[in-house]
Amino acid sequence: xSNPSLLILAGDGIGPEVMEEVKKIITWYGDKRDxxxxxxxxxxxxxxxxxxxTPLHDDTMTKAQEVxxxxxxxxxxxxxxxxxxxxxxxxxxxxxxKEMDLFANLRPAQCFDALADFSSxxxxxxxGLDIMIVRELTSGIYFGExxxxxxxxxxxxxxxxxxxxxxxxxxxxxxxxxxAMKRNKKLCSMxxxxxxxxxxxxxxxxxxxxxxxxxxALSHMYADAGAMxxxxxxxxxxxxxxxxxxxxxxxxxxxxxxxxxxMLPSASLGAPMENGRPKALYEPVHGxxxxxxxxxxxxxxxxxxxxxxxLRYSFDLGAEAERLEAAIETVLADGARTADLLxxxxxxxxxxxxxxxxxxxxxxxxx
Ligand code: NAD
Numbered sequence: 001x002s003n004p005s006l007l008i009l010a011g012d013g014i015g016p017e018v019m020e021e022v023k024k025i026i027t028w029y030g031d032k033r034d035x036x037x038x039x040x041x042x043x044x045x046x047x048x049x050x051x052x053x054t055p056l057h058d059d060t061m062t063k064a065q066e067v068x069x070x071x072x073x074x075x076x077x078x079x080x081x082x083x084x085x086x087x088x089x090x091x092x093x094x095x096x097x098k099e100m101d102l103f104a105n106l107r108p109a110q111c112f113d114a115l116a117d118f119s120s121x122x123x124x125x126x127x128g129l130d131i132m133i134v135r136e137l138t139s140g141i142y143f144g145e146x147x148x149x150x151x152x153x154x155x156x157x158x159x160x161x162x163x164x165x166x167x168x169x170x171x172x173x174x175x176x177x178x179x180a181m182k183r184n185k186k187l188c189s190m191x192x193x194x195x196x197x198x199x200x201x202x203x204x205x206x207x208x209x210x211x212x213x214x215x216x217a218l219s220h221m222y223a224d225a226g227a228m229x230x231x232x233x234x235x236x237x238x239x240x241x242x243x244x245x246x247x248x249x250x251x252x253x254x255x256x257x258x259x260x261x262x263m264l265p266s267a268s269l270g271a272p273m274e275n276g277r278p279k280a281l282y283e284p285v286h287g288x289x290x291x292x293x294x295x296x297x298x299x300x301x302x303x304x305x306x307x308x309x310x311l312r313y314s315f316d317l318g319a320e321a322e323r324l325e326a327a328i329e330t331v332l333a334d335g336a337r338t339a340d341l342l343x344x345x346x347x348x349x350x351x352x353x354x355x356x357x358x359x360x361x362x363x364x365x366x367x
Contacts, residue, residue, distance in 0.1 A: 135247025
C-alpha cells in the first residue's frame with residue numbers, strides 16, 4: 001500500500017518558519033514510528049504570486065485535489081496590499097477552500113493546563129478544556145440570495161438571506177457525527193429554531209442524521225443560550241455543530257477561551273474521496289504575522305497541532321495525535337515559552353526552532 005500523501009504549502013511570513021518545525025515532527029514519525037508520508041511542497045499566496053503571477057497556480061490546485069491532506073502555513077503580507085483583489089495572497093487560500101468544497105470547518109478549543117492562566121476565564125473553568133466546534137462553511141447567510149443594498153421607498157434596505165438545503169445540513173451533520181464517534185460520542189447542535197425556519201429545518205435534519213449514529217448522545221441548544229453556556233461552563237460540551245454565521249461567532253469566542261493565537265489549529269473538511277478519507281486542509285488560525293516574520297519568534301504550536309489534527313482526522317492515527325499533543329503539554333509544563341506565551345511576569349522566550357526541538361525531544365521520551 002502506498003504511503004499517505006501530504007501537500008505542504010508553507011506560504012508567506014512566518015508560514016515557512018512554523019512549517020520547518022512541523023517537518024521535524026514528520027521526519028521523527030517516519031524515523032521512529034515508521035509512519036512514512038509522501039510529502040510534496042508547493043507555493044501559495046504572495047510567494048506564488050511572485051513566481052507565477054497568481055496566488056495559486058493551476059498545477060498546485062490539481063495537486064491539492066489529489067493528495068490525502070493539505071497542510072498550509074499562512075499567506076499574506078504588507079508588500080501585497082496594493083495588488084489587485086483577484087491576485088491577492090488570500091485569494092489562493094479561498095480558491096483552495098472553494099474548489100475542494102470544504103464545507104466543514106473544525107475549530108478546536110483546547111486548553112493546555114500550563115496555559116490556563118492565559119484565559120480571561122477562571123482557571124478551573126478552562127483547565128483541561130478540549131472541545132470542537134464544527135462550522136458549516138460554504139452556505140448560509142454569507143452566500144444566500146437575495147442579498148444586497150436596495151432602494152425601498154425613500155430609504156435603503158440591506159438584505160442577506162439565510163438559506164440551507166437539506167443536503168447541505170445533512171453533510172455537515174454527518175461530518176460532525178463522524179468526529180463525535182472519534183471523540184467522546186457527544187454532539188450538541190446549535191441553531192435558532194425558536195425564531196428561524198432555517199433553524200427548524202436544521203434541527204429536523206440533524207435529528208434524522210442522528211438515527212444513523214445511535215451511539216452518539218445528541219442534544220440541541222439555541223445558539224444564544226449556547227454562547228452563554230460556552231462562557232459559563234465550556235467543559236459541558238464535546239463536539240458542537242452549527243451553521244456558518246453562528247459558527248463564525250461561537251468558534252472565535254471558544255478559541256479565545258484558551259489564550260494565544262499561536263496555539264490555535266484548524267481543519268476544513270470536504271466530502272469523502274474514493275479512499276474514504278475526507279478532502280482536507282489543515283492550517284493554523286493565525287496569519288503570516290509580518291511584524292515578527294524572519295526573527296525566529298513565531299510560536300510553531302498552532303501549525304504542529306494542525307498536523308496532529310491531520311493525523312487524527314485524515315489518517316486515523318488518533319493515538320499518534322494524542323502522543324503529539326501530550327508532548328506539547330509536557331514541553332509547556334516544563335516552562336518552555338515562545339515570546340507570545342510569556343505572561344505579564346515576563347521571562348526568557350525560546351525561539352521557533354527551539355520550541356520545535358523541545359517537542360521532538362518530548363516525543364522521543366514518549367517511546
Ligand atoms: P496575524 O494572525 O498574522 O497576526 C496577529 C498578531 O498575532 C500579530 O501581532 C502576530 O505577531 C501575532 N501572531 C500570529 N501568529 C503568531 C504565532 N504563531 N506566534 C506568535 N505570534 C503570532 O494577523 P494580521 O496581523 O491581522 O495579518 C497579517 C497578514 O496575515 C495579513 O496579510 C493577513 O491578510 C494575513 N492573514 C492570513 C491568514 C491565513 O493565512 N489563514 C489569516 C489571517 C490573516
